Amino acid sequence: MQxxxxxxxxxxxxxxxxxxxxxxxxxxxxxxxxxAPDSHQSGMGHAITLDRPLRVNQVKDFLPNVEAxxxxxxxxxxxKFGKHFLLKGRKIDLVVSGINHGSNSSISVIYSGTMSAAxxxxxEGIPAIGFSLCDFGADADFSHTxxxxxxIAQKVLQNGLPKGIALNVNFPKKSEEAIxxxxxxxxxxALYRETFQERQDPxxxxxxxxxxxxxxxxxAGGNDEDALAENxxxxxxxxxxLTDYKALDTIxxxx
Numbered sequence: 001m002q003x004x005x006x007x008x009x010x011x012x013x014x015x016x017x018x019x020x021x022x023x024x025x026x027x028x029x030x031x032x033x034x035x036a037p038d039s040h041q042s043g044m045g046h047a048i049t050l051d052r053p054l055r056v057n058q059v060k061d062f063l064p065n066v067e068a069x070x071x072x073x074x075x076x077x078x079x080k081f082g083k084h085f086l087l088k089g090r091k092i093d094l095v096v097s098g099i100n101h102g103s104n105s106s107i108s109v110i111y112s113g114t115m116s117a118a119x120x121x122x123x124e125g126i127p128a129i130g131f132s133l134c135d136f137g138a139d140a141d142f143s144h145t146x147x148x149x150x151x152i153a154q155k156v157l158q159n160g161l162p163k164g165i166a167l168n169v170n171f172p173k174k175s176e177e178a179i180x181x182x183x184x185x186x187x188x189x190a191l192y193r194e195t196f197q198e199r200q201d202p203x204x205x206x207x208x209x210x211x212x213x214x215x216x217x218x219x220a221g222g223n224d225e226d227a228l229a230e231n232x233x234x235x236x237x238x239x240x241x242l243t244d245y246k247a248l249d250t251i252x253x254x255x
Contacts, residue, residue, distance in 0.1 A: 004030040004093035004157055007121070009078040010100065011041040011113025014059055014070040018099035021142045022131060023066050025149050026096060029157075034059075034068035035082035037113075041074055042102070046116040048080070049073040056081060075117035083124060094157055095121035098131035099149075101140055105132075105170045105224040106188035106214060109238055118166040119240050127156045128166040130238075134173045134228060141174040148182065148233050161237075168236040172228050183232040188223040190216035 006026045010019040014036040026032045035056075055072040062068035069086065071078050075097065083092060097117040104112040114130050121128035131149060133140055152169060161167070168187075172179060194212040201207055216225055224234035 005087070005090060006030040006032050006153075007079070007082050007087065007092050007095045007126075008032060008034045008036070009075050009082070009095070009097050009117040010036050011044060011075045011097075011117070012101050013037050013040050014062070014068065016101060017139060018101050018133070018142065020063060021145075022096060022099045022149070023063055023068075025146050026153065027063070027066060029150060029153060030093065032063075032066045033082065033087060034062060034066060035071055035078040035086060036068070037075060037078060038070035038072055041113045042100075043111050044074045044113040044116070045111050046076050046119065047074045047113075049077050054081060056086075075113040076120045079117050079120040079124070083121075083126075092121075092126050094153060095126050095128040096131060096149075096153065097121075097128070098133075099142055099145060099171075100130070100132035101138065102136040103132055103134040103170055103228070104130060104168060105134075105228060105234060105236075106190045106216070107192060109168055109187065109236070115166070115168055115238065118168075119238065122161075122164055122166040123240055125163070127161045129153065129156060129169055130166060131169050131171070133171045144174050144179055145171045148179070152182075152235070164239050164241055165237050166239075168224075168234075168238045170224060170228055170234045172231050172233070175231070177231055180230065180232050182235060183227040183230075184235045184237075185227050186223050187236050187238070188216060188225040189218040189220075190214055190225065 118130035227234035
């Protein structure tokens with residue numbers, strides 16, 4: 001039987017350990033094609049490039065039997081260019097994004113380039129998954145993720161996904177304790193609280209460095225932050241339709 005065609009992107013760049021790990025895993029179940037940014041694109045969200053040309057070059061030494069390209073654009077650009085130019089005319093069976101170096105749980109999904117690549121695929125009607133690990137290290141240990149990545153990818157290939165849905169999958173950081181399993185859950189209702197540090201460059205000009213922390217007051221349980229804290233893999237079905245249907249009638253009454 002013909003292998004499924006799997007398109008892979010990320011936001012940590014073509015040089016990141018996470019995307020090579022993901023491509024190696026996906027090569028065991030399908031034909032892998034990679035289009036990834038040529039530089040770090042974390043926090044780009046669903047940005048697309050409109051004000052400058054895209055430059056795309058093939059990466060010859062990425063992995064054996066994997067055709068890979070680096071793109072000067074954003075993660076969403078990579079999916080668009082991969083589908084509509086490089087793979088034009090071919091049916092893409094699955095898009096996977098990651099493995100991201102760092103969590104994309106809770107409100108991070110809004111800012112994440114990794115998840116925006118997956119959401120872009122969902123917009124195009126392609127089943128898609130974003131994979132992230134709760135470890136920002138450049139040399140993060142992904143060894144505990146493989147069996148779950150294969151399991152989740154195969155389930156999506158077998159069953160498909162509802163229209164407009166991409167899965168946001170997060171893994172706990174590798175530890176001595178084995179992962180307990182998978183929890184399908186909701187997104188944590190939390191937000192980032194930013195702080196700004198004022199500094200000076202060598203010429204005496206001011207600049208600012210943004211920092212912050214996740215403020216999580218969600219105590220209702222059953223969310224992705226809880227699952228990760230308990231050493232489970234979290235899966236949140238995410239969608240690009242931001243309409244609040246419960247609020248429609250209320251707002252209509254205003255006018």
